[in-house]
Every structure is written in structure tokens, then in C-alpha cells.
Amino acid sequence: MGDTPNYITPAGMKSLIEAHRALFEVERPKIVEIVSWAAGNGDRSENGDYLYGRKRLREIDRELTRISKRLKNARVIDPAKQPDKSRVFFGATVTVADEDDRQRTITIVGEDETDTPRGHISWRAPLATALKGAAIGDLRSVRLPGGVQELEVVAIAYPQ
Missing domain, CATH: 1.10.287.180 (Transcription elongation factor, GreA/GreB, N-terminal domain)
Incomplete structure (x- = not known):
């Protein structure tokens, strides 16, 4: 490392x-x-x-x-101190919708904090990388094990 x-x-x-x-x-x-x-x-x-x-x-x-x-x-990195809370960065909790309008919520965290069943993914994961810098309404393509998916950012939240 x-x-x-x-x-x-x-x-x-x-x-x-x-x-x-x-x-x-x-x-x-x-x-x-x-x-x-x-x-x-x-x-x-x-x-x-x-x-x-x-x-x-x-x-x-x-x-x-x-x-x-x-x-x-x-x-x-304290996500609560993120100056631009309108975009996806480290520590953001993001809700995305796929082409079938199925939603899922993930939180972008450090590698030592990942917990996929709870929706905590590494900032280095393909999904997190694809979402970096996105705003609500943005569409992002991400290559997942099931193939390429088009995702829309529905909500972005940071801890208080």
C-alpha cells in the first residue's frame, strides 16, 4: 500500500x-x-x-x-464539513435509480468501513467512482458485475 x-x-x-x-x-x-x-x-x-x-x-x-x-x-475526512453538499463526494449518502426505477441508497466511505449489506461502499468502488461529482438528476453509467447500468442520482445527503 x-x-x-x-x-x-x-x-x-x-x-x-x-x-x-x-x-x-x-x-x-x-x-x-x-x-x-x-x-x-x-x-x-x-x-x-x-x-x-x-x-x-x-x-x-x-x-x-x-x-x-x-x-x-x-x-x-469529515463528510459533515463538505462545502458542496449538492454533489457526490466522500461520505455522501446517495440514492440512485436504475432504468427500471428501482432505487437503492449507498454511502461512500473508506476502504476499512465498507459494509455492502448496509450499503457502505468504498470510495474506490466502481459505483462510487462513477458517482463522484454528480448532482441530483445526473445520469451516470457504471460497469457492474451484471453489466453496464445507467443510474440517475435521486438524492444526496451528508451527516450533520
Whole structure:
């Protein structure tokens, strides 16, 4: 990932910090304690607690490294402070209608905040990229897995 900015909302940043804290201050010390206890039981080659604990420690350390890099490159963007709320930008909640007048609402968020079932999509997603800068009434074509769709922007909202 390098020095690519990690755009994130204030809520997403808070969530990422909390995930790091939970792993570092809660889960990792528990696993270290289990591994220490298991190591004291003798033969480690057939000790399930020891082997699983070491594996879990490696997983936690990898995740802590990943989160640390994401936090280092984080650029918090507060959607409530967006000066032009008439157009679609990062943090916007957008309602679009397809050719059959079916509507769906999505919110454009950071990569660490995506939650497709809730309608939270990454700012790098094809749909978000197609909608960037659009105003109410604008038509945008977007290539989705089901093919190219023409979407009309019906509503744009930002948090207060």
C-alpha cells in the first residue's frame, strides 16, 4: 500500500483505533498467557494449547501490523464539513435509480468501513467512482458485475 492515503470518516477512524486497542490490550495478552502456561507443560510438539496459541499470536500480530499501517496512512475526512453538499463526494449518502426505477441508497466511505449489506461502499468502488461529482438528476453509467447500468442520482445527503 505504501504511502497511499487511507481516506476514512471520523467514525471509521474511531472503529479502527478500537480494533487495534482490543487486539493489542485484550486479546494478545490473553493468548500470551495461554502460550506461556502451555509452554510450561513440557513437550510442545503435541501440545494443542501451545501450537494453537502460537498460531493465533502470529495472526494477531499480522492484523496489528495491517491496522497500524492503515492508521499511519489515515486521512480523516469529515463528510459533515463538505462545502458542496449538492454533489457526490466522500461520505455522501446517495440514492440512485436504475432504468427500471428501482432505487437503492449507498454511502461512500473508506476502504476499512465498507459494509455492502448496509450499503457502505468504498470510495474506490466502481459505483462510487462513477458517482463522484454528480448532482441530483445526473445520469451516470457504471460497469457492474451484471453489466453496464445507467443510474440517475435521486438524492444526496451528508451527516450533520
